[in-house]
Amino acid sequence: MQAAWIFPGQGAQYVGMAASLLESHAAARRLYDAARERTGVDFATLSTQGPKAELVKTSNTQPAIYLHSVALALLLRERGLRPAAVAGHSLGEYSALAAAGWLDPLDGLALVRRRGELMYQAGLDWAGTMAAVIGAEPELVNRLCDQVVAEGEVVQAANFNCPGQIAISGSLAGVERASALLKENGVRLVKRLEVSGAFHSPLMEAAREGLLQELDRVALRPGDAPLYCNVSGARVEDPEEIRRLLGRQLTETVRWQSAMENLLADGVDEVWELGPGRVLSGLLQRIAPTARSRAADKAAELDALLEGETT
Numbered sequence: 001m002q003a004a005w006i007f008p009g010q011g012a013q014y015v016g017m018a019a020s021l022l023e024s025h026a027a028a029r030r031l032y033d034a035a036r037e038r039t040g041v042d043f044a045t046l047s048t049q050g051p052k053a054e055l056v057k058t059s060n061t062q063p064a065i066y067l068h069s070v071a072l073a074l075l076l077r078e079r080g081l082r083p084a085a086v087a088g089h090s091l092g093e094y095s096a097l098a099a100a101g102w103l104d105p106l107d108g109l110a111l112v113r114r115r116g117e118l119m120y121q122a123g124l125d126w127a128g129t130m131a132a133v134i135g136a137e138p139e140l141v142n143r144l145c146d147q148v149v150a151e152g153e154v155v156q157a158a159n160f161n162c163p164g165q166i167a168i169s170g171s172l173a174g175v176e177r178a179s180a181l182l183k184e185n186g187v188r189l190v191k192r193l194e195v196s197g198a199f200h201s202p203l204m205e206a207a208r209e210g211l212l213q214e215l216d217r218v219a220l221r222p223g224d225a226p227l228y229c230n231v232s233g234a235r236v237e238d239p240e241e242i243r244r245l246l247g248r249q250l251t252e253t254v255r256w257q258s259a260m261e262n263l264l265a266d267g268v269d270e271v272w273e274l275g276p277g278r279v280l281s282g283l284l285q286r287i288a289p290t291a292r293s294r295a296a297d298k299a300a301e302l303d304a305l306l307e308g309e310t311t
Contacts, residue, residue, distance in 0.1 A: 003270040003294075004263055005076075005083040005099055005225075006284075007069045007092035012277040013061050015050040018068040020299035022048065027078055028071040031105065035067055038106050039113060043067050058123075058196055062091050062116035063109055066098075069275035070108070072296055073099035076274075079306055084268050085235070087228040087259050089280060090159075090200070091115070093249065099274070102223035102242065114214050118207035119250070123197020125206060130158055130169040130198060131179050134189040141166050144181045148174050158200035159254045162286035167193070169201040200254055208250040215243050233258025235266065260287045272296065272305060 021028040022044055032044040046055055047064045054060055069092065073083075077099075088096035094112050097103040103111075133141055141157050145168060148155045155170030155178045168178055175198075179190040198204065220239035229236045231245045233255040260283070263271075273280045273295040281295045296302045 002082065002084040003272045004085040004087065004268040005073060005096070005272050005274055006086070006260075006280050007073075007088035007095035007099065008065065008273065008275040008277055008280055009088065009090035009092045010058070010061055010065065012275060012279055013047075013055055013065050014276060015048075015052050015055060017047045017064065017276045017297075018044070018071065019048040021068070021071050021075070021302070024299040025071075025075055027075055031071050031074060032067060034106060035063070035109055038109060039063070058120040059113060059116040063113045065091060065276060066095050066109060066112045068297075069095035070098045070105050072274040072302055074105065075302060076305070081306075083225040083272075085226050085228060085263055085266070086223075087256075087263060088230075089256055090230065090249070090254055092275065092280075093227070093230055093246065095275065096227060097220075097223065097242065100223035100225040100227065102220055102227065102239065104219070107218045111211075111214055111218060115207070115211055115250075118210040119199060119204060120196055122204050122207040123195075126171075126198070126203040128154070128169065128171050128198025128201065128203045129175050130167055130193040130195050131175050132189070132191045132193055133166040133168055133182060133187060134191075135164050136166060136182060136187045138166065140185060140187075141168065141182070144185065145170075145178050147181065148178045151177070153177055154198070154202055156201055157253050158198075160257050161254075162257050162283040165283070165286070167200075169198045170203065171198065200250065200252060202251055204250040208247055211250060212247045215246055228259040228263045230254040230256070230259065233262050235262060256283065257287050260284055264288055264291055270294070 086096035098108040153174030155174030158169035159167040270292040
């Protein structure tokens with residue numbers, strides 16, 4: 001079986017991203033030119049030169065990561081390669097859909113940009129935060145979050161990333177209370193994250209409603225590889241089900257560990273991470289230490305992938 005392609009989410013960005021792709025590949029330049037025409041934003045300059053203060057704004061970060069990831073996928077497709085399956089972490093789910101042909105790349109860009117705007121506004125309207133929880137079992141995290149919810153606050157598991165790495169999300173008081181309970185129960189590290197809102201929690205409901213309106217306007221067509229989705233971790237191949245799941249993703253838990261376990265159980269024998277950084281490759285090694293994985297961020301790494309497929 002061919003390799004599965006996976007795509008990173010928010011937090012993977014850095015100033016200088018995509019520079020080598022834009023320098024080396026005309027197809028990448030064409031994508032960024034089309035993105036500028038569609039949005040009026042020069043994401044090529046923003047990604048490669050910053051400033052960082054602008055790049056890290058949610059409404060800029062999400063499209064920048066998306067374009068970098070999709071450029072890599074389109075360059076692989078230009079050489080005749082196709083994924084065996086796709087998955088993406090949160091924002092990366094849109095990159096995955098574009099990479100596998102479910103979503104037009106520029107339609108996906110418009111969705112991602114609007115998604116970032118809606119999430120940022122929801123964070124302003126409903127103050128919230130997130131925290132990383134290291135070394136806890138999912139059952140304990142869920143039980144203590146449920147206890148805090150019963151006390152009248154908002155908090156839930158936002159990401160099950162890999163064994164021992166979970167994120168929680170909710171109101172300021174909810175995350176603070178859950179964090180205290182986790183520490184009281186022996187969890188070795190609970191650390192607040194620098195985020196602009198309570199992503200993947202009920203506090204994103206207004207963003208979800210706005211995103212659903214945008215999703216209704218966009219065509220989703222059958223792709224050429226299945227998606228392993230965030231909400232359930234399961235394999236999905238129906239466009240309308242994917243549309244519903246993209247809406248649910250904003251307020252529900254990202255079950256990344258389950259998605260990777262199911263993808264590997266279905267026979268994928270190699271996973272390629274496409275996009276800035278190597279966060280997902282690190283998570284995969286925690287989920288399945290024997291899984292074969294490779295990553296492409298810069299042009300030289302992309303060339304290595306292509307060389308490996310032709311030798």
